[in-house]
Amino acid sequence: MIKTLRNIFSIQELRKRIFITFALLIVSRIGYHIIIPGVDASLIQKMEVEGWLEFLGMITGGALDDCTIMGLGVMPYISASIIFTMLVKLVPSLEQLSKEGASGYRKIQQYERYATVGICIIQAAFVAAWLSTFKIKGQNLIPDPGFKFRIFAVLSITTGTMFLVWLGEQITEFGIGNGISLLIMNGILARMPYRYWNFIDNIKTAIKEGRNPAAEITQLVVYILIFFAVVTFVVLITQGQRRIPVQQQKQARGRRIYGGMRYYLPLRVNQGGVMPIIFAQAILMLPTAILASIPGLRFIRDYIHFGTFWYVFLYVILIIFFEYFWTALTFNPVEMSKNLREHGNFIPGIRPGQKTAEVLEYILNRIALAGGVFVAFIAIFPEMVSTALGIEYALAAFLGGTGILIVVGVALEFVQRVESQLLAREYEGFMKKPVRGR
Numbered sequence: 001m002i003k004t005l006r007n008i009f010s011i012q013e014l015r016k017r018i019f020i021t022f023a024l025l026i027v028s029r030i031g032y033h034i035i036i037p038g039v040d041a042s043l044i045q046k047m048e049v050e051g052w053l054e055f056l057g058m059i060t061g062g063a064l065d066d067c068t069i070m071g072l073g074v075m076p077y078i079s080a081s082i083i084f085t086m087l088v089k090l091v092p093s094l095e096q097l098s099k100e101g102a103s104g105y106r107k108i109q110q111y112e113r114y115a116t117v118g119i120c121i122i123q124a125a126f127v128a129a130w131l132s133t134f135k136i137k138g139q140n141l142i143p144d145p146g147f148k149f150r151i152f153a154v155l156s157i158t159t160g161t162m163f164l165v166w167l168g169e170q171i172t173e174f175g176i177g178n179g180i181s182l183l184i185m186n187g188i189l190a191r192m193p194y195r196y197w198n199f200i201d202n203i204k205t206a207i208k209e210g211r212n213p214a215a216e217i218t219q220l221v222v223y224i225l226i227f228f229a230v231v232t233f234v235v236l237i238t239q240g241q242r243r244i245p246v247q248q249q250k251q252a253r254g255r256r257i258y259g260g261m262r263y264y265l266p267l268r269v270n271q272g273g274v275m276p277i278i279f280a281q282a283i284l285m286l287p288t289a290i291l292a293s294i295p296g297l298r299f300i301r302d303y304i305h306f307g308t309f310w311y312v313f314l315y316v317i318l319i320i321f322f323e324y325f326w327t328a329l330t331f332n333p334v335e336m337s338k339n340l341r342e343h344g345n346f347i348p349g350i351r352p353g354q355k356t357a358e359v360l361e362y363i364l365n366r367i368a369l370a371g372g373v374f375v376a377f378i379a380i381f382p383e384m385v386s387t388a389l390g391i392e393y394a395l396a397a398f399l400g401g402t403g404i405l406i407v408v409g410v411a412l413e414f415v416q417r418v419e420s421q422l423l424a425r426e427y428e429g430f431m432k433k434p435v436r437g438r
Helices: 002-010 012-033 053-062 075-090 092-098 102-132 147-174 179-208 215-238 275-292 298-302 307-331 333-342 356-387 393-399 399-422
Strands: 241-248 250-253 256-259 262-268
Touching: 002 012, 002 399, 012 147, 012 179, 012 399, 075 102, 075 147, 075 307, 092 102, 102 147, 102 399, 147 179, 179 215, 179 393, 179 399, 215 333, 215 356, 215 393, 215 399, 241 356, 256 393, 262 356, 275 356, 307 356, 333 356, 356 393, 356 399, 393 399
Parallel strands: none
Antiparallel strands: 241 262, 250 256
């Protein structure tokens, strides 16, 4: 490991890219300490963080509970990306544009930026309206909640979000890894020290009260062991693949025979990533809140409330459903079969064409089921730990849900990109030595 780190910093280009990445990540944290103009900063520390604010922070790296100009994080950009990911599969003109290579990809990215600005303005307007009515112990969080505050709030939040998106693009181009993903991971990791300090506070409190802190120390040790176990499990599943053997047809050109090689088509176990959890949370949170606000339907909140049986049941069902939905949206077995056939490839023992498409669809359905069960388990695991260990859900949330999936996924991608840079220059990577002379 020490030799690998030495190799990393011995390569000037790689060293420069890593420096730029971490420098821009540090710059991004500055905006999380700039309060929205018009907010009473003395009251922010007294705010009680609501569950949905904590959830948004875990999936976007934002901090609405701190009332900062970057409170939305990159949530508007994520929303725009999800929308265009689906539109590319549904709108023929966008689908054709996506097949034009780098120029088409840049055009779609430009559309995503425009959509990000529009979505950000709408979300910032709702945040400004929410802050205008927020009271803390009888005091208004916004001393002058007028039209002027809302305009400045929308402008500052939109500017902060677009600045984050710009930083993400700079990291992607000049740094290492996906910039937007690294910004989200940076926001999630920034929350961890504050939450973990709760264990230290509990131990200090026990000592001050003259009690034996063995129970608190045991709780901390168990939490750490569970954390490493969950990370290991998520890494194994994230890296897990269903490799489908593919045979290349032999072609005779004169006296030479080309092709005939065998390779594998890798299909990840968790195709949907964190998208099934995000979709399931949105379905459960928004309609439930709307129906609960209608007189006569407020009993719905009692049945479908966070932690109840029906909430967990619907949550798991929706996650598995959206795992199937996202897999079907991003992978078309018919198109994959067509591409294999056009390039002279086939699955051994399977006739090219419709039969290959049916086999691929069957495999994808089985993978989607396994991935859906895995994501559902990770999503409800924090609640199980919170109940078993008797700790706050905000602390247990780091043991599962979107946070752990994002952090592990982005960290693995970052390590793989650094390793690819090392192997390209014939240095020893993190996992194994490069294969030379091939």
